[in-house]
Amino acid sequence: MARLESEFQEIITEMIALAAKPNISDFYPGLARFDLQGIVRRTNILANRFDSFCNMVIANRLQMDEEGWNQNVGDEVNSTQDFLQYLLRLKTDGDLDGGAPFTMTQLKALLLDMVVGGTETSSNSVEFAMAEMIKNPEVMSKAQRELEQVVGKDNMMEESHLHDLPYLKAVMRETLRLHPALPLLMPHCPNETCLNFDPERFAGADNKWDLNGSALNYKPFGSSHRICPGTVMGDKVVLYSLATLVHSFEWKLLGGGEENLDVSEEFGINLKKKEPLVVIPTPRLSNPALFEYKMSIRMMSTEWMRRMFPKKRKNIMKLPCCRALARVEPR
Numbered sequence: 385m386a387r388l389e390s391e392f393q394e395i396i397t398e399m400i401a402l403a404a405k406p407n408i409s410d411f412y413p414g415l416a417r418f419d420l421q422g423i424v425r426r427t428n429i430l431a432n433r434f435d436s437f438c439n440m441v442i443a444n445r446l447q448m449d450e451e452g453w454n455q456n457v458g459d460e461v462n463s464t465q466d467f468l469q470y471l472l473r474l475k476t477d478g479d480l481d482g483g484a485p486f487t488m489t490q491l492k493a494l495l496l497d498m499v500v501g502g503t504e505t506s507s508n509s510v511e512f513a514m515a516e517m518i519k520n521p522e523v524m525s526k527a528q529r530e531l532e533q534v535v536g537k538d539n540m541m542e543e544s545h546l547h548d549l550p551y552l553k554a555v556m557r558e559t560l561r562l563h564p565a566l567p568l569l570m571p572h573c574p575n576e577t578c579l580n581f582d583p584e585r586f587a588g589a590d591n592k593w594d595l596n597g598s599a600l601n602y603k604p605f606g607s608s609h610r611i612c613p614g615t616v617m618g619d620k621v622v623l624y625s626l627a628t629l630v631h632s633f634e635w636k637l638l639g640g641g642e643e644n645l646d647v648s649e650e651f652g653i654n655l656k657k658k659e660p661l662v663v664i665p666t667p668r669l670s671n672p673a674l675f676e677y678k679m680s681i682r683m684m685s686t687e688w689m690r691r692m693f694p695k696k697r698k699n700i701m702k703l704p705c706c707r708a709l710a711r712v713e714p715r
C-alpha cells in the first residue's frame with residue numbers, strides 16, 4: 385500500500401515539475417528532436433506509469449462490477465455509483481444528451497487532468513487558509529462561530545451546509561487572493577498595498593467578487609477561454625475541507641507562537657507554503673461519538689479497496705486519492 389501511495393505521489397509531483405520546466409526546444413524548435421534536457425523522454429516514462437496505474441484501477445473496477453460488488457450499477461444515475469463507474473458508463477453509452485461515447489484514452493486523459501490540475505492546487509490552498517486562520521485567531525473564532533450556528537457542535541459538517549457559510553467562503557477567497565494557487569497567469573499587480581490577510585474584503589451581501597473570472601482584478605481560477613475547468617469542484621473541495629477541519633478541531637502550533645507563524649511562499653508553477661504546516665488538532669465537537677467516523681469513499685469504493693488490498697484493510701485511508709475524496713459521515 386505504502387509503495388503504491390508513494391509511487392502515485394511521485395508520478396504526479398514529477399509530472400507537475402516537468403510541466404513547469406523551461407524547455408529549450410520551445411525557444412529553438414529545431415532542437416526539439418534532440419530532446420536535450422530529456423524532458424520528452426522523462427514525460428513519456430511518467431505517462432506510461434500513470435497509464436499502468438489507471439489500467440489497474442479500471443480493471444479492478446470492471447471486475448468488481450462483473451462480480452456484482454456494487455449492486456446499483458445500471459440503476460438510474462444514483463448516489464452510490466462512484467465517479468469511475470460513471471465515466472465507464474459514459475464510455476459505453478455516451479452522455480445523457482446523446483453525445484458520443486468516450487474512448488478509453490479520453491477517459492484516462494480526463495483522470496490525468498483532474499489529478500494533475502486538482503490535487504496540489506486544492507491542498508495548497510487548504511494549507512494556506514489554515515495557516516492564515518491559525519495566525520489570525522480572530523478570523524478562526526469568527527469562522528468557528530459561523531460553523532457552530534450553521535452546523536452545531538453536536539453535528540457533523542455536511543455538503544448541504546456549504547451554502548450557508550459566507551464568512552468561511554470569504555476566508556477562502558482572501559486566501560486565494562493573497563496566495564494564488566497558480567501564480568503564473570497574465571501579469572497583473574495591485575494598485576495599492578494590501579498585504580494583510582483580511583477576509584472582510586470579501587464579506588458582506590454586496591460582495592461582488594466571484595470566481596468566474598469576469599472581474600479581471602480578481603481571478604484566482606483564471607479567466608476567459610483558459611479558465612480552470614475545475615473551478616466548481618476546486619471551490620467545493622477547498623471549502624468543504626476547511627469547514628470540516630475548522631468545525632471539528634481546535635488547532636495549535638507545536639510549541640505555540642501562532643502569531644509568528646511563517647506563511648511565506650515557495651514560488652513555482654504551483655504556489656506552496658515554504659515551510660509545511662505542522663499543527664496539533666484537539667477535538668471540539670460536543671459528542672465524542674461523532675469522531676468515530678464511518679468513511680464512505682466516493683471515487684473508489686471501500687469494496688474496491690478491500691478487494692485490492694485484502695490484507696491491509698486497516699490502512700485503507702492511507703491512499704492519497706482516497707483521503708482526498710473521502711467523505712466523512714457520522715455513524
Ligand code: HEM
Pocket residue numbers: 497498499501502503505506509560564565566569603604605606607609610611612613614615617618619622
Ligand atoms: C483551489 C483550487 C484550484 C485553483 C485555485 C485552480 C486554478 C487554476 C488556474 C489559475 C488555472 C490556469 C488558468 C489559465 O491558464 O489561465 C487552472 C487550470 C486548470 N485547472 Fe485548476 N484550479 C483549482 C482546482 C482544479 C481542480 C479541482 C481541477 C480538476 C478537477 C482543475 C483542473 C485544471 C485544469 C485541467 C487546468 C488546465 C486548463 C487549460 O489549460 O486549459 N483545477 N486552474
